[in-house]
Amino acid sequence: xxxxxxxxxxxxxxxxxxxxxxxxxxxxxxxxxxxxxxxxxxxxxxxxxxxxxxxxxxxxxxxxxxxxxxxxxxxxxxxxxxxxxxxxxxxxxxxxxxxxxxxxxxxxxxxxxxxxxxxxxxxxxxxxxxxxxxxxxxxxxxxxxxxxxxxxxxxxxxxxxxxxxxxxxxxxxxxxxxxxxxxxxxxxxxxxxxxxxxxxxxxxxxxxxxxxxxxxxxxxxxxxxxxxxxxxxxxxxxxxxxxxxxxxxxxxxxxxxxxxxxxxxxxxxxx
Numbered sequence: 001x002x003x004x005x006x007x008x009x010x011x012x013x014x015x016x017x018x019x020x021x022x023x024x025x026x027x028x029x030x031x032x033x034x035x036x037x038x039x040x041x042x043x044x045x046x047x048x049x050x051x052x053x054x055x056x057x058x059x060x061x062x063x064x065x066x067x068x069x070x071x072x073x074x075x076x077x078x079x080x081x082x083x084x085x086x087x088x089x090x091x092x093x094x095x096x097x098x099x100x101x102x103x104x105x106x107x108x109x110x111x112x113x114x115x116x117x118x119x120x121x122x123x124x125x126x127x128x129x130x131x132x133x134x135x136x137x138x139x140x141x142x143x144x145x146x147x148x149x150x151x152x153x154x155x156x157x158x159x160x161x162x163x164x165x166x167x168x169x170x171x172x173x174x175x176x177x178x179x180x181x182x183x184x185x186x187x188x189x190x191x192x193x194x195x196x197x198x199x200x201x202x203x204x205x206x207x208x209x210x211x212x213x214x215x216x217x218x219x220x221x222x223x224x225x226x227x228x229x230x231x232x233x234x235x236x237x238x239x240x241x242x243x244x245x246x247x248x249x250x251x252x253x254x255x256x257x258x259x260x261x262x263x264x265x266x267x268x269x270x271x
Contacts, residue, residue: 003048006063011145012044013064014053023066023074025145036061068118071146072111076138081111082174083247085227086198091119093252094170094194098123103188104172105129105159105181110139112174112198117148126152127168129159163188173197178204178251179211186215189255196252205249217253224249 006012006026014022016036024032024041032039037055044053049065066074069084082090090112096102100120107113107130116126130136136154143149155164160177162184170193171185178197185195195217197208205222212220228243 003050004065006044006047006049008045011066012049013066013070014039015062015064016059021070023070034061068115068146071142072114075109075111075114075142075145077109079108079135081109082115082198083227083244084115085225085244086247086250087112087115089223089225089250090172090196090198091115093250094172094196096120096124096170100124100169101165101167102126102170102172103129103163103165103168103185104174106131106135106175107139107154108135108174110142112172113139113152114143114146114148116172117143117151118146121148121151124151127155127163127165128152129155129157129163131156131158159184168193170194170196173208176204179207182208182211182215182217186217186255191255191257193255194252195255196250198248198250200248202249205251208251212251212253216256218256220251220253222249222251 008026008028010026011023012026014024026041026044028042030041032041034055036059037057039053039055044063047053047063049063052060052062054060072081072084075081096119098120101124102116102120104113104116104126107128113126113128120126136156140149140154143152160180165188167190168188169190171188173181178199189195199205199208209220209222224246226245229240231238231240
């Protein structure tokens with residue numbers, strides 16, 4: 001397979017080392033300045049991804065094609081973003097894929113929305129609700145940069161008042177009061193559809209779980225994902241001193257057609 005070439009207006013990831021990477025748009029006639037010298041962006045046009053480019057000081061950067069995680073982590077932020085470790089589990093627990101219809105609230109600045117749109121394209125759609133206009137504008141910019149805006153419909157609405165959509169495959173919640181939205185999620189979901197709620201505090205989890213059990217959801221479970229990197233060097237390999245610890249709890253469940261009176265987390269064991 002022929003290597004993909006860098007074109008004008010493409011986004012590239014310039015890699016110096018693990019801690020220093022820069023995602024930039026390739027614009028002819030412009031210059032990118034770093035502490036290691038500058039790079040004329042015209043020199044990137046026509047290069048194959050994976051090649052290197054030298055700065056004015058002779059320092060080499062590797063030219064990489066940005067991944068989904070790069071678009072998420074290097075998004076323009078006005079609020080805390082969902083980390084890729086949590087977004088990956090949210091996508092898996094939701095069961096979504098190409099062609100899925102997904103309701104999301106709230107959009108924030110669109111990091112999780114970017115991941116959801118990536119997985120439902122090209123035939124699916126994400127309907128993302130956000131009450132704050134400044135967040136929505138930032139999300140629109142980030143989604144456009146990632147080439148995913150066409151797969152998202154951004155909506156201004158307080159979701160405690162309900163959703164417009166029906167028979168969707170999944171509802172994803174990242175807001176302060178998810179338990180108030182659970183009844184509306186039930187109405188929006190198709191039978192057996194999934195709801196996934198991300199909450200930073202355990203009190204939110206308890207209230208959301210109680211609401212899910214009360215409103216006809218089954219398979220209710222909560223997990224926390226902690227990620228610890230490794231410092232790898234022969235004879236010195238060990239866990240890194242700093243790690244991405246608690247970011248939030250992920251609660252997920254499935255819509256049942258009949259209201260379940262079961263109150264336990266593991267229905268199979270209680271049957």
